[in-house]
Amino acid sequence: MAERFAGSVFVGVDLKTETNNGEHHTSEIAVKQLVLRRGQSFKLAIELAQPFDPNCDPLNMSAQTGSKPTEEAGTLSHFGIPDRVKRSPAAKAVWMVTLDLSCMPRQGILNLVVTPPADAPIGEYSLTVEHKSKKAFLATLVLLFNPWCTGDTVYLSDEKERQEYVMKEDGIIYRGSGHYLAPMKWDFGQFEDHMLTICMKILDLNHKHNDDPAADVAARSDATYVSRVISAMINSEDDYGVLQGRWGGPYIGGKSPSHWSGSHDILLKWLRQDFHRVKYGQCWVFAGVMCTVMRFLGIPCRVVTNFDSAHDTNHNLLIDTYHDMDGVRENDNNDSIWNFHVWCEGWMKRPDLFGDGKFDGWQVVDPTPQEMSDGIYCCGPAPVKAIFHGETQLNYDVPFVFAEVNADCVDWLILEDGSHLKCRSDTKKVGKYISTKEVGSMRRLDITNTYKHAEGSKKERDVFHYATTRDYSKDDYDYYDYEKYEEEYEEYWRELLEEEENTNADTEENINNAGTAGSADRSSEENPENITPRPKLSLQFKEEDKPENGKDVKLKLVVRGTNKDDLRLSVTISVQAMRYNGTPAAKLKKEVTEATLQPSKDLSVPILIPFLLYTKPMLDCESLKVSAVVTNKLDPDQPYLAEDDVVLVDPPISVTMTDIVRVGRECLAEVTFTNPINLRLTNCTMAFSGSGLLREEYEIQLPDLELNKRFIVKFPLVPYKDGQKTLLVDFDCSSFRDIKASCTVDVKPAFLI
Incomplete structure (x- = not known):
């Protein structure tokens, strides 16, 4: 006009x-x-x-x-x-x-x-x-920024990727554990109401703008700089950031991190609260919100999940975990292995590193406030190629991200006299199934091979050595050739899949690796020629049934040995409720039994975790940590330790649309949920959200629900954008925390008058 x-x-x-x-x-x-x-x-x-x-x-x-x-x-x-x-x-x-x-x-x-x-x-x-x-x-x-322009540092050549990483308003974030990869729908909503105001405010409220406005505005020509600003501004540790992190309840004055299903409601709340922090977020929420802002500003971005992710606080690429003699994890571990950790990758050139484009492409940017970088809580951008090659001297925060996907693990038992006994080391545990959504589909894309060589391979160990020593004397290593290592990685995956099949893995989304075991590291002054070799034991956990929230969890510990005679064993089983960041929240169970391992036979130890035992602690936790310490009664100085992370599957909830959906016309969504437990469900709420369908989250209160009774909730909505949209539902109550459901909604254009 x-x-x-x-x-x-x-x-x-x-x-x-x-x-x-x-x-x-x-x-x-x-x-x-x-x-x-x-x-x-x-x-x-x-x-x-x-x-x-x-x-x-x-x-x-x-x-x-x-x-x-x-x-x-x-x-x-x-x-x-x-x-x-x-x-x-x-x-x-x-x-x-x-x-x-x-x-x-x-x-x-x-x-x-x-x-x-x-x-x-x-x-x-x-x-x-x-x-x-x-x-x-x-x-x-x-x-x-303009990913369609060849002269822009964020230029992305593939149109399908531009549509996915810039224009698409919904996606998938993976959670769970390395044993159970759980996809969760997430609504990015980067083109929803007020996003222009919100994103401009995020740029203007960052601390660098406050310190030197002219320099900050000028630096916004650089995607590296802008992504670093966004990483700092999504968390609220240093400035007027969007989200406050909290890794355990109670979540007073806000929402549990698991409540959120999308970014726009968080950003809109931040705007309406006059840019005061929104309570509360954890890593997948921080990453989801950052991806929204990056895509809005035109930087291609995707959300990435790293399973068994290391948090290396002392920067030695070793994660030391301490257990008491029952196998229970101690609360004061400084290092930790998170069940999963979620960050973003942004696509950009890195002229600040080398002019030849060696480190252009995907960059890790992580808004979760874990460690400070240059005095503020932010992380990245760290080139994925630099992580792959162990170039830990490069900006920004490459050593920290390298450790997240590559650190070695050592487990220690704390003896009664306070001394530490090394019982297990593992160079393959950290950095599994690094996952993001596949372009143009809802399938999982495994990108582990962009971060590191196949675990246990010579190249992987060479890079680990180089990252810690800066010594690359190996003359057979081809720095640039990713394709050269494809065969190596295919062999690694074949071995991994065979291992999963041997431990009753059934689907990609239920990857059920058995817990690993290790024996204590004690030297002996005895002459090995004069003694009988100690029998070796291997421990594995196996699930009797799929672990479902609301039902008793049934496992078994399988012990195998090289013994030629009957072996009398002491078996201690401990169960803890664990937060996803590797910190224990509650001790739930301890059982000590004695059993005999016969030669050439497996010993099976049943484990039962009743629902009523875990229900309350698990409202604030993400997994059950089952630990086993097995000792030979005749050789108690050589204990064996094994662990398993059990992620509970929520009971089913369904959501459907009852009619043809059209812009500007009221339609009904129908949600069905049946109470599967012998307890009354109280404090029931249901929240609805979805870009193009609802301008903001809408939450309703529901009556109590008795055993085997069901809700059938019909919710009206008026879509305001056409195309394929996603309706997201969150159900919360006294016994189940934030059960998610979603459905794809094909919204037809409005009738022409």
């Missing part, structure tokens, strides 16, 4: 907002405001009161961003027709304008083609024009 000017050489301007936003892939962001991508031209029309003669009276324009714009910083640009504008010799990020062939200068109709440079700082700009010594304000526009 053209804007008219009164009493001026300028009659009016038409910003062609609808056309420009459509061509710049921003029409879902704004209808009335110009939202553009750098490196791509846009059109506007200016009507003058008199004919236009550029040789006599040029048309000069200016674009500026920030409170202290300068040409040298690239935050101010002067340009015009003809382009005889005086510029600073050090001017950066120069804009250009040309006359479109369709213009009619003799009638004063100027159709202009304006091009912001591909290295311009992103953010909010003022666009002005000057002609015959008269100035006019044309527009406030927003400039974003």
Whole structure:
């Protein structure tokens, strides 16, 4: 729509907002405001009161961003027709304008083609024009990164990937454990209401902007810098960040992290709370929100889950875990292995590292506040290629991420006298099934081989050695050739799958590796020629049935040995409720039994964990840690330790749409849930959300639910965007915490009148 000017050489301007936003892939962001991508031209029309003669009276324009714009910083640009504008010799990020062939200068109709440079700082700009010594304000526009532009550092060549990593508003985040990979639908909602205001505020409220606004705005030309700012701003540790982290209840004054099903409700709450932190988040929530902001700003982004993720606090690439003599994990372990940890990957070039593009591509950026980086709680961007090659000297935070996927593990038993007995070491435990959503489908994409060589391979150990010593004397290592190691990785996966089959693994989403075992590391002064070799034991956990929340959990410990005679064993079984970040929350059970292991036979020890024993502690936990310590009664100084992480599967809940769904027309969603336990469910709530379906989360209270009784909840909604959308449901009650359900909704366009 053209804007008219009164009493001026300028009659009016038409910003062609609808056309420009459509061509710049921003029409879902704004209808009335110009939202553009750098490196791509846009059109506007200016009507003058008199004919236009550029040789006599040029048309000069200016674009500026920030409170202290300068040409040298690239935050101010002067340009015009003809382009005889005086510029600073050090001017950066120069804009250009040309006359479109369709213009009619003799009638004063100027159709202009304006091009912001591909290295311009992103953010909010003022666009002005000057002609015959008269100035006019044309527009406030927003400039974003442009993954469609070859000159932009975030350029992504594949259109399907651009649609997935920039434009798609929903996806999957993987949780659970290395034994059970649990997909969870997540609504990113980057094009929902108020997202433009929210994302601009995230940039302006970061502490670097407060310290030096001009330098901060100028640095927004760099995707590396911007992604680092976002990483810091999603958590609230240092500034006016979005989310407060909390790794255990009670969650007073906020929502449990498991409540959230999407990013937009969190960001909208932050906006409405006048930019005070939202309570509470954990790693998958932090990563989901960061992915939303990155995609909005135009940086291709995906959410990645690392199973059995190391948190190496002393930076020695060793995770030391301490157990009491019953196998119970101690609370004061500084290092830890998280069941899973979730971060983001952003796609960008890294000219700050090397000019040859060696470390361009996916970069780890992690907003979860774990450790400080340059004095603030943020992480990355760390090039995935640098992690793969062990280049731990590079920016940013490569050593920390390298440890998350590569650290070695050592387990210690704490003896009665306080001394420590090394009972197990494992170089293969950390960094399994590194997962993200596959482009264009809802399947899991395993990207472990982009982070490291196959576990246990010579190349993997070489890189580990190089990362810790900076010594790469191996002359057979090809730094650049990923494809060279494909065969090695295929062999690794074949061996891993065979191992899973031997431990009753049934599906990809229920990868059930048996708990590993190790014997104590004690030296002996006895002459080995004069003694009988000690029999070796192996311990494995096996599930009798799929572990379901609401039912007793049944496992068995299988003990195998090399003994030639009957072996009398002491078996201690302990069960703990565990938070997903590797910290114990409660001791649930301890059983000590004695049994005889016969030669060439397996010993099976049944383990029962009653529902009533675990139900309350597991409301605030993600898994059960089952530990076994087995000792030979005749050789008690050589204990064996094994562990298993049991993730409980929630009872089923279904959601369907009852009719054809159309924009602007009320429809009904129907949710069904049956109480499977012999307890009354109280404090029942159900929350509904979904981009394009509901403008914000809607929560309802439900009555109590008795055993075998069911809810049938019919919820009305009016879609406001067409296309394929996802409706998300969260059910919470006294015995089950945040059971999730979702359904795909095909929203038809509105009827034309």
